[in-house]
Amino acid sequence: MKRQHQTLVIGIGNQKGGVGKTTMTIQLAYALAEQGHKVLIIDLDVNAGSTKHLGIDPRAYLGTFEVLLGDEDPLTAIVTHEDEGHSLPESLHLLTGSRKLEELEERLRAKKSKFDDTPLHDVLKPVIKKLRGYYDFIFLDTPPSAPLPIVAAYKAADGFLLVAIPEGLAIQGLQEALHDIEEVRKYGNPDLQLVGLAIGAVDARTRLSRELIAYVDKEFKEYVLKPVIQRSTIIPTAQTQQKSIFQTHPDHAITQCFRDMAQEFKAKIARFFDRQTFDEVDHG
Ligand SMILES: Nc1ncnc2c1ncn2[C@@H]1O[C@H](COP(=O)(O)OP(=O)(O)OP(=O)(O)O)[C@@H](O)[C@H]1O
Numbered sequence: 566m567k568r569q570h571q572t573l574v575i576g577i578g579n580q581k582g583g584v585g586k587t588t589m590t591i592q593l594a595y596a597l598a599e600q601g602h603k604v605l606i607i608d609l610d611v612n613a614g615s616t617k618h619l620g621i622d623p624r625a626y627l628g629t630f631e632v633l634l635g636d637e638d639p640l641t642a643i644v645t646h647e648d649e650g651h652s653l654p655e656s657l658h659l660l661t662g663s664r665k666l667e668e669l670e671e672r673l674r675a676k677k678s679k680f681d682d683t684p685l686h687d688v689l690k691p692v693i694k695k696l697r698g699y700y701d702f703i704f705l706d707t708p709p710s711a712p713l714p715i716v717a718a719y720k721a722a723d724g725f726l727l728v729a730i731p732e733g734l735a736i737q738g739l740q741e742a743l744h745d746i747e748e749v750r751k752y753g754n755p756d757l758q759l760v761g762l763a764i765g766a767v768d769a770r771t772r773l774s775r776e777l778i779a780y781v782d783k784e785f786k787e788y789v790l791k792p793v794i795q796r797s798t799i800i801p802t803a804q805t806q807q808k809s810i811f812q813t814h815p816d817h818a819i820t821q822c823f824r825d826m827a828q829e830f831k832a833k834i835a836r837f838f839d840r841q842t843f844d845e846v847d848h849g
């Protein structure tokens with residue numbers, strides 16, 4: 566692998582559970598990989614949502630846990646298309662999540678020298694530093710309720726992509742996430758940008774969907790990624806098969822929506838980070 570990319574590290578978030586974080590991470594990553602970009606997903610979830618969704622057994626590889634503990638080099642631990650037993654696209658790589666992340670905080674505390682005053686939640690920063698340059702995008706798939714990995718993602722990311730699906734606490738979750746971004750900007754990551762808000766599982770006939778769309782169009786106007794993704798059975802079906810819809814339904818209208826959303830995502834990034842558009846980047 567060559568260190569030739571201008572890497573952007575994007576946290577995917579909303580601390581609420583089951584709001585579409587992993588779905589959005591996987592499908593956007595696939596879309597971007599298809600569009601010629603190099604993408605790494607770092608799975609920070611004890612439930613290893615992204616890892617399982619990509620058809621990889623979380624117990625099979627050393628991953629995020631060992632890397633964060635400093636026991637493993639991130640570039641060695643990354644899973645690629647060259648590893649057997651699954652079908653990752655060539656430009657989509659993964660650092661696997663696992664159940665062991667449950668012990669992360671305790672193990673980091675036990676390991677820490679009494680002379681080391683680095684805060685625990687800065688644990689992801691040196692890992693990202695080693696990985697910068699190898700990818701166009703590094704996506705951090707965050708867990709719903711593990712404070713250390715979530716805060717570590719906020720501290721290490723360049724930008725945050727919020728996700729929501731129309732369910733009871735969606736709006737509250739977005740408000741809390743916005744508040745957290747403000748706080749992180751005050752405490753340790755002043756450059757963290759909100760880069761977009763991606764909405765999934767919309768069914769325009771339901772009251773919750775209409776309320777959520779009306780709310781985000783008003784409060785997050787310039788951030789909402791269009792198109793919003795409609796509710797469709799192809800998403801849980803692909804998830805059950807541990808595949809992306811880019812593999813199971815490459816020609817479906819929803820898959821096309823993710824391609825369009827990925828383009829919109831790049832346009833937003835170009836705007837918020839004052840960068841050239843990604844399609845001008847030479848990947849030669
Ligand atoms: N567009 C969609 N259509 C239908 N179902 C969807 C859609 N988007 C997401 N879902 C479903 O919503 C559920 C939650 O999605 P997902 O696992 O991506 O959320 P999450 O935020 O990562 O959850 P967790 O917090 O548990 O990690 C899944 O069952 C998924 O299949």
Ligand SMILES: [Mg+2]
Nearest residue numbers: 586587610614
């Ligand atoms: Mg998840």
